[in-house]
Structure formats: C-alpha cells, structure tokens
Amino acid sequence: MKKITINDVAQKAGVSKTTVSRFLNNNYNNMSDQTKKRIEDVIKELNYRPNKQAQALKSKHSYLIGVVVADISNMFSSLLLKGIGNILEKKGYQMIIMDAANSITREQILLERLIDQNVDAIILQPSSSKSVTYQLLKERGIPVVLVDRDTSPKQWPSVLTNNEEATKILATEIEKQGYEHIVVMSEPLEEVRTRAARYHVFEQYVHYSNQQLSLVELSQQHEVEEYLSHLFPLTQKTVLFASNGRMLMHCLKWLIHHNISLPEQLGITGFDDWNITELIGPGITSIEQPSLTIGETAASTLLAQLYDTDKQHQIIVPSAIRWRSSL
Numbered sequence: 001m002k003k004i005t006i007n008d009v010a011q012k013a014g015v016s017k018t019t020v021s022r023f024l025n026n027n028y029n030n031m032s033d034q035t036k037k038r039i040e041d042v043i044k045e046l047n048y049r050p051n052k053q054a055q056a057l058k059s060k061h062s063y064l065i066g067v068v069v070a071d072i073s074n075m076f077s078s079l080l081l082k083g084i085g086n087i088l089e090k091k092g093y094q095m096i097i098m099d100a101a102n103s104i105t106r107e108q109i110l111l112e113r114l115i116d117q118n119v120d121a122i123i124l125q126p127s128s129s130k131s132v133t134y135q136l137l138k139e140r141g142i143p144v145v146l147v148d149r150d151t152s153p154k155q156w157p158s159v160l161t162n163n164e165e166a167t168k169i170l171a172t173e174i175e176k177q178g179y180e181h182i183v184v185m186s187e188p189l190e191e192v193r194t195r196a197a198r199y200h201v202f203e204q205y206v207h208y209s210n211q212q213l214s215l216v217e218l219s220q221q222h223e224v225e226e227y228l229s230h231l232f233p234l235t236q237k238t239v240l241f242a243s244n245g246r247m248l249m250h251c252l253k254w255l256i257h258h259n260i261s262l263p264e265q266l267g268i269t270g271f272d273d274w275n276i277t278e279l280i281g282p283g284i285t286s287i288e289q290p291s292l293t294i295g296e297t298a299a300s301t302l303l304a305q306l307y308d309t310d311k312q313h314q315i316i317v318p319s320a321i322r323w324r325s326s327l
Helices: 006-013 017-024 033-046 052-059 075-090 104-116 131-140 163-176 193-208 221-231 245-257 291-306
Strands: 064-069 094-099 121-124 144-147 158-161 181-186 212-217 238-242 267-272 286-288 314-317 320-322
Touching: 006 017, 006 033, 017 033, 064 075, 064 104, 075 094, 075 291, 094 104, 104 121, 104 131, 121 291, 144 291, 158 163, 158 291, 163 193, 163 238, 163 267, 163 286, 163 320, 181 193, 181 221, 181 245, 193 212, 221 245, 238 245, 245 267, 291 314
Parallel strands: 064 094, 064 121, 121 144, 144 158, 158 314, 181 212, 181 238, 238 267, 267 286
Antiparallel strands: 286 320
C-alpha cells in the first residue's frame, strides 16, 4: 500500500506543500478558515500521518512539552496532567512528565534533562517560591508557564486559583460558627507560596477576632496522627483547616478511625483536590480546586505563548466552595 505523503495532501487539497506544512505546525497566519477546513478534511480522508521527526527537523520544533509536577502521587497532579494532555494532544504535542518529589534539587536535575531533550516549552509546578531558582530556564530562553504556584519576582505567566479569596470566605464562616481555636494543618510553608498565602489569611483574620490560631506543619501521615492524638480532649471549640487535599485526607483518616463526631466534637474544612468530601462523614465543607481546568488553561496559555498570540501574565481559575456539614 502506497504511503500517503504531504505532496498527496497538497495536491488533493489544491494548495502548496508549504501551506500544508504551516497547517501541520499550527501556523495559521493569513490562512482562511476554508483552506484550514479543506486541508483538515483531506488529511482525514487520506488518513495522512505526518512524520513527527521530519517535522521537527524542518520546523526546528520537537513537539515535546516538559511538565514538571511537585508530587505526582497527589490527585491534584493527576487531574492537572489530564487537563494539560487534553489540550496538547489536539495540537500534536506530546508531554514528557517529570515528578520532582517535592525536592528543589531533584527538580533542577529534571529541568536540565528536559532542556537536553530539546523540549519546546515547560509547564512547571514550582517547588521553590524564588524565581532565581529557575534562572537556567530564563538563560536558555525556554517558554514557561507556572501552575498552581507562582514565584517572586514574577517572570513567567502563571495559572493559579483564588487561594486567598476562597480562604477568606471560609474564615468568615468559621467565625460565624463560633469556633474559638483555628488549627491550620499544612505541609511546610517554606518555599510554597500558596500554602503560605492560605495561612496568612487566617493570620490576618484573627487580628480582628477573638480566636486563637495555631499553625501545625507536618508532612507524613504518622505525624498527623501523632498530633491529633494529643489534641484531644479539647478545651475550646476547635476547627481544623487543611491547606491541601492530601492533608485533608490525612486528617479525615484519623478522625474517622477514632470515631470523632463531626462537627459536634471537632470542625474540619480545607482544600480538596479529589471531590470526594461529600461522601465522607456528614459531608465535608471544602474548597474544590479546578485541577482539570487549571491544566487545560495552562496548556492553552503555553500554546499562545509559543505562537505569540496572547501573553497573559497571570490567570486566576476560581475554586468552588462546597458547603456541607462539617463546620
């Protein structure tokens, strides 16, 4: 069976090879919608599959996008990657997925590997809050979009959620419910600006209320269990605020295992990446992060940056607060 070539597509569509090549490279400048539709229809009709290696050599593009996440075992990362893939696949790009395992040192090694593989761009969930940490990307001129977290000073486009606004709404509700002691349960704040921002909302809020605030920075399930075991018996009306989905699940696991009645004995809320909090106990009031949408938005932002069409510096994808019965 004869292999279909770009020449065959061009002849059938009544356009030049150059025009077909531009279409395959998503370069639609001065190309009419009719021409794009005709080429697309011919490609489907002939079942033409472009040679990616040949495209890369001619266009000087690898059609590879590096994606580095802080912790691939986190459900947030899974949904984020799905969202990114949904957009990149449509445009003929492939992802090279890397897991930094919450290590800045490991993250640097992975970024260097991606550069060595000639990726066209990188989507990064930064493990460091300092832009200088990623100076090598600036020096190499690699297009970058940050997701979930930003760095300072701002140097790259970022796609974030409305961390502070959503946390303020919860803080107001916590005060209305008469909680005297707020315990913010978080993985270490250092280097991660989103965690710090969520905590600082409560820090500012208690200046104007009579509530007590505690910050508990832990990483492992056994550390969470040890802390909670020493928290009881309570002497004040207390609420736990978990700074991310992983921490929320760590806390809920212990509370359910020890038959703690929610919210009668203890209130709990926080950020949720898994959308399963409505199934737990009385239903957990939580801030659901739109991980899938964040991924899709990041990929679209990156493609816009690559093709120089729209360079937004920061995009906020709103989270949704799910009011249930845990407060």
